Amino acid sequence: xxxxxxxxxxxxxxxxxxxxxxxxxxxxxxxxxxxxxxxxxxxxxxxxxxxxxxxxxxxxxxxxxxxxxxxxxxxxxxxxxxxxxxxxxxxxxxxxxxxxxxxxxxxxxxxxxxxxxxxxxxxxxxxxxxxxxxxxxxxxxxxxxxxxxxxxxxxxxxxxxxxxxxxxxxxxxxxxxxxxxxxxxxxxxxxxxxxxxxxxxxxxxxxxxxxxxxxxxxxxxxxxxxxxxxxxxxxxxxxxxxxxxxxxxxxxxxxxxxxxxxxxxxxxxxxxxxxxxxxxxxxxxxxxxxxxxxxxxxxxxxxxxxxxxxxxxxxxxxxxxxxxxxxxxxxxxxxxxxxxxxxxxxxxxxxx
Amino acid sequence: xxxxxxxxxxxxxxxxxxxxxxxxxxxxxxxxxxxxxxxxxxxxxxxxxxxxxxxxxxxxxxxxxxxxxxxxxxxxxxxxxxxxxxxxxxxxxxxxxxxxxxxxxxxxxxxxxxxxxxxxxxxxxxxxxxxxxxxxxxxxxxxxxxxxxxxxxxxxxxxxxxxxxxxxxxxxxxxxxxxxxxxxxxxxxxxxxxxxxxxxxxxxxxxxxxxxxxxxxxxxxxxxxxxxxxxxxxxxxxxxxxxxxxxxxxxxxxxxxxxxxxxxxxxxxxxxxxxxxxxxxxxxxxxxxxxxxxxxxxxxxxxxxxxxxxxxxxxxxxxx
Numbered sequence: 001x002x003x004x005x006x007x008x009x010x011x012x013x014x015x016x017x018x019x020x021x022x023x024x025x026x027x028x029x030x031x032x033x034x035x036x037x038x039x040x041x042x043x044x045x046x047x048x049x050x051x052x053x054x055x056x057x058x059x060x061x062x063x064x065x066x067x068x069x070x071x072x073x074x075x076x077x078x079x080x081x082x083x084x085x086x087x088x089x090x091x092x093x094x095x096x097x098x099x100x101x102x103x104x105x106x107x108x109x110x111x112x113x114x115x116x117x118x119x120x121x122x123x124x125x126x127x128x129x130x131x132x133x134x135x136x137x138x139x140x141x142x143x144x145x146x147x148x149x150x151x152x153x154x155x156x157x158x159x160x161x162x163x164x165x166x167x168x169x170x171x172x173x174x175x176x177x178x179x180x181x182x183x184x185x186x187x188x189x190x191x192x193x194x195x196x197x198x199x200x201x202x203x204x205x206x207x208x209x210x211x212x213x214x215x216x217x218x219x220x221x222x223x224x225x226x227x228x229x230x231x232x233x234x235x236x237x238x239x240x241x242x243x244x245x246x247x248x249x250x251x252x253x254x255x256x257x258x259x260x261x262x263x264x265x266x267x268x269x270x271x272x273x274x275x276x277x278x279x280x281x282x283x284x285x286x287x288x289x290x291x292x293x294x295x296x297x298x299x300x301x302x303x304x305x306x307x308x309x310x311x312x313x314x315x316x317x318x319x320x321x322x323x324x325x326x327x328x329x330x331x332x333x334x335x336x337x338x339x340x341x342x343x344x345x346x347x348x349x350x351x352x
Numbered sequence: 353x354x355x356x357x358x359x360x361x362x363x364x365x366x367x368x369x370x371x372x373x374x375x376x377x378x379x380x381x382x383x384x385x386x387x388x389x390x391x392x393x394x395x396x397x398x399x400x401x402x403x404x405x406x407x408x409x410x411x412x413x414x415x416x417x418x419x420x421x422x423x424x425x426x427x428x429x430x431x432x433x434x435x436x437x438x439x440x441x442x443x444x445x446x447x448x449x450x451x452x453x454x455x456x457x458x459x460x461x462x463x464x465x466x467x468x469x470x471x472x473x474x475x476x477x478x479x480x481x482x483x484x485x486x487x488x489x490x491x492x493x494x495x496x497x498x499x500x501x502x503x504x505x506x507x508x509x510x511x512x513x514x515x516x517x518x519x520x521x522x523x524x525x526x527x528x529x530x531x532x533x534x535x536x537x538x539x540x541x542x543x544x545x546x547x548x549x550x551x552x553x554x555x556x557x558x559x560x561x562x563x564x565x566x567x568x569x570x571x572x573x574x575x576x577x578x579x580x581x582x583x584x585x586x587x588x589x590x591x592x593x594x595x596x597x598x599x600x601x602x603x604x605x606x607x608x609x610x611x612x613x614x615x616x617x618x619x620x621x622x623x624x625x626x627x628x629x630x631x632x633x634x635x636x637x638x639x640x641x642x643x644x645x646x647x648x649x650x651x652x653x654x655x656x657x658x659x660x661x662x663x664x665x666x667x668x669x670x671x672x
Contacts, residue, residue, distance in 0.1 A: 103483045104476060104650040120483040124368040131480050139385055139472040146384035147477075153377035154481045156368045161360035194477060199361050 053115025053128070054080035054201040054233040056101065060110035063096050063257075070096045072257040073110070078235050078250070080201070083228045085248030085265075086237040089345050093257040094237040095133075098206050101235075102131045114202055126155040130195030132205040137191065140180030144171060144190045147179060151197055165193040170219075184211030192223070202233040209243055221247050241341050255345035277309045278316055281329035291323040292316065305329070369482055371491065378465070378495035387464060388499070392506060395457045399507045402450030407518050410442050414522055439519075439526040444536035446515040447508065447528065451540055451611070454507055455547040456572060458500040462551025463568050465492050465499075466641075467561040475650050486642045489556060493549055493638060500548030504541045532613075539611040542627075547572075549634045550603065556641025575602040597621045606630045 056078035063071040071093040078084045088094050099105040101112040103119035114122070114129055122128050138147040148162035166175045169189040174182065182190065188208055195203060203224070209217050224247060228234045238244050244251065244265075251268050253260040261268050282288055285306050289298040292311060301307035308316060313332045320327045382388045413433050416426035432438050466489075469475040482488050515528060527533075551568055558564040579599035587595045596619035599605040609626025 099650070102480060104479060106647065106649055122483070125483055126481055127368075131476075133476050133480075134473060137473045137476050139381075139468065139474055141385040141387075142381075143384070146380075147474075150377050150380050150384065151477060151481050153380055154369060154374055154478075156370060156373050158360045161358065164358055164360055199358060 054231075055116075056112070056114055056202065056204075056233060056235060057116075058097070058101065058110075058112045061097060061100060061107055061112055062109045063093070063100060063105065064108045069257050071100070071107075074254065074257065074259055075110075076252045076259060076262050078233055078252070080233040081228060081231045082249040083224050083234045083236065083247055084250040084252060085244035086235055086252050086254070087241065087244055087341065088237075088239065088254040088260075090239055092254045092345070094239075094254065095206055097254070098131075098133065098204055098235075098237060102129070102133070102204060104133075124155065124198070126151070126157070126198035126200070128198070128200050129202045129204065130198065130200040132188070132191040132195045132203075132208055134191075134206065138179040138187075141178055143176050144179055144182065144186075144193075145175035147190065148194055148197065151194055155198060157197060161197055165196050168196060169193040185213060185216045188212055188216070188220075192220075201231075203227060203235070205234075205236045207237055207239070209238060209240060217243065253341060253344055260344040277307050277333050278311075278313050279305050279307055279329070279331040279333065280316060280327060281305045282320070282325055282327050284323075284325045287323055288316075288320060288325050291319040291325070369487075371487070374482065374487060374491035375494045375498075378491045379498060381468075382461075382465065382495060382499060387461070387468075391457055391461055392503070395454060395503055396506055396510065398457075399450040399454060399510050402454070403446070403511060403514060406446060406449045410445065411522060413442075414524070434524065436526065437532075439524045440530050440532040442524065443515060443519060443526050443528055443530070444533045446518060447511045447533055447537050448540045448611075449511050450507060451543065454503065455500075455543050455607075456569070458503045458544045458548040459551035459568050459572065460565060461499050461503075462496040462548040462553075463555040463564050464561070465496055466552055466555030467559060467564050470559045471561045479650055485646045489552075489638070489642050489645055492552055496548040496552040497545045500544040500546075501541060503548075504544040507544075508537060508540070535613065536611075543607055543611050546607065546630050546634055550630075550637060553634060553637025553641050556645050557637065571602075572604050575604040578602070579605060594619060600626060600629060603630060603633045606633070 058077070059075050061071055061074040062069060074093070074097060086094055086098070096105060097112075100107045101114070101119065111118070119125060119129065138144070142150075145162055145166060148165060149159045151157075152159050152161050163172070163175070166172045169192050171186060171189050171193060174186055179187070179190070188211060192205075192208070195205070205224075208220055208224075212220060221243075224234050224236060228249070236244075236247070248265055250262075250264055252262045253268070279301055280288070281304055285298065289296065289306075292298070292308070292315070296311045296315075297309045299307050299309075313330060316330065317327070319325075410433075414430055416423065416430055433442060469478055478488060479485055512528070519526060550571075554568050554571070555564050558567055576599075579602040583595055583598040586598070596617075600609050600621050606626045606629035609620055610623060610630050611626075612620075613623065615622075
């Protein structure tokens with residue numbers, strides 16, 4: 001008798017576990033992306049000075065996994081009121097760094113602080129820092145709204161805040177559907193909603209543009225720019241350069257776990273001035289080369305043009321006038337972020 | 353609606369995480385998936401089956417069949433069952449119907465309470481909200497205890513409603529409020545709560561849901577047979593009575609000793625020893641789980657899977 005009952009119970013338990021694991025994942029909802037509020041982010045800008053404690057300081061941060069340094073003596077600072085792009089090729093250690101910053105991964109050495117404190121040492125972390133780490137981070141059988149309400153309950157924030165942030169990210173209509181049916185874009189929005197629950201002064205986002213359609217990417221960009229405009233600190237990682245060039249004020253570029261460059265977008269580009277060149281069309285190439293002197297390197301660029309590096313366009317124009325040379329065309333090629341980025345991270349993108 | 357204009361947050365100034373809120377959040381996690389009602393339905397059906405089976409077996413105990421081989425002994429047993437003590441024992445047995453396998457439900461729910469955080473990658477959200485991981489586990493422990501108690505309540509209500517009718521139909525008169533019955537029901541509660549916490553502790557140690565559930569089942573069902581075999585083997589070479597009490601070191605046997613008044617089996621250690629050993633298991637598992645969870649990264653696997661996803665995304669982007 002006991003054996004029969006045991007078999008029934010074990011079979012039943014196996015079925016129950018398989019049910020609750022799969023949950024509602026099989027009923028995937030394919031719906032149009034939720035409509036965005038027309039003016040989603042109004043509000044009065046708050047000067048950076050009124051939001052203290054939003055500075056992120058990473059100092060000598062190192063994480064070793066079985067002899068491999070995923071992050072290697074990394075130091076940088078992220079200022080409030082600005083969007084800071086955290087760039088690097090896949091496997092450069094971006095996610096590990098952000099996880100150490102948020103107290104999820106223990107550093108081998110070094111520190112990462114937010115407003116001078118460890119994440120784990122923050123009094124009410126949800127009210128100080130919002131983290132968006134991975135898109136598929138809710139129980140598939142739980143509704144998006146309930147996922148947010150659980151966070152509210154844990155943090156001691158009234159549960160109606162869940163509905164507020166759902167509206168903020170345009171997910172109100174999908175809020176009562178199971179997370180398993182969400183598209184990747186909806187999952188990202190839910191992650192952002194969760195991060196905004198405590199109205200934090202610091203936002204840390206890992207690859208938030210992943211899986212978003214162009215409208216979603218634009219929405220995310222507007223959101224992050226608005227948040228930074230309110231004096232918040234926004235640190236956002238990406239391997240997509242074009243997106244960062246449009247979004248970020250500052251850049252932290254890492255490769256192979258080490259800092260490759262840090263500064264404003266403009267300063268990083270100009271620091272790569274060696275890569276800049278001018279394309280010149282002139283009938284008297286040799287004469288121009290002689291006039292420019294030994295600083296300039298003149299090489300044929302095809303189509304009757306020459307490429308000149310080592311001097312800027314102003315010097316070329318002045319030299320041409322001094323020598324009485326006709327210039328038919330003068331094009332300066334500013335090194336873009338992509339070129340700078342590829343140069344900085346060259347050969348370090350391999351899976352380690 | 354703007355970011356800086358939140359009625360909910362204005363209301364929330366000066367509040368934050370408290371132990372009670374965390375426990376409520378953990379209970380909310382159980383409540384907001386289909387897990388708990390699937391388990392409760394399964395458990396209820398099982399308890400009803402066990403109650404029926406238990407009822408039949410006591411019926412044959414009270415009214416031996418005519419073709420029983422040793423009729424004299426069967427009648428003696430029936431007479432024994434009709435004494436006040438025998439009647440109370442039957443009432444207690446009916447009131448705790450299905451206990452042997454019922455606590456499995458509570459234990460597995462305890463396991464899932466923890467392993468779901470990793471199976472569904474919600475651990476990140478959980479530990480971002482409350483970075484002090486020991487606090488989270490203690491809240492889960494309280495939630496597991498509550499759900500264990502809920503299973504007990506469901507079983508006790510079902511048994512409590514049917515047992516008086518059963519006893520009446522078998523022409524036995526005994527009060528369900530007698531100490532023997534109440535004690536059995538309370539020990540039953542203790543078993544449900546301790547097994548639920550045991551499951552949670554196991555879940556904190558073994559993050560893989562499948563392995564964790566398998567280990568829980570092995571600890572409960574396999575534990576009996578394995579330790580019996582080992583200690584009878586030892587007894588064969590070293591025939592001292594107390595050796596046969598040795599199986600109590602297995603959690604399942606310890607729990608059995610704990611809930612059985614008197615001696616659970618020949619040479620069994622006293623009841624309190626079972627309780628002490630069971631409490632020891634729960635404490636050690638929980639402490640080890642807290643220590644391990646506090647130190648373990650959340651999580652290399654997550655990092656790897658998200659890195660893999662990023663690779664796939666960029667690969668797709670290049671193809672496009």
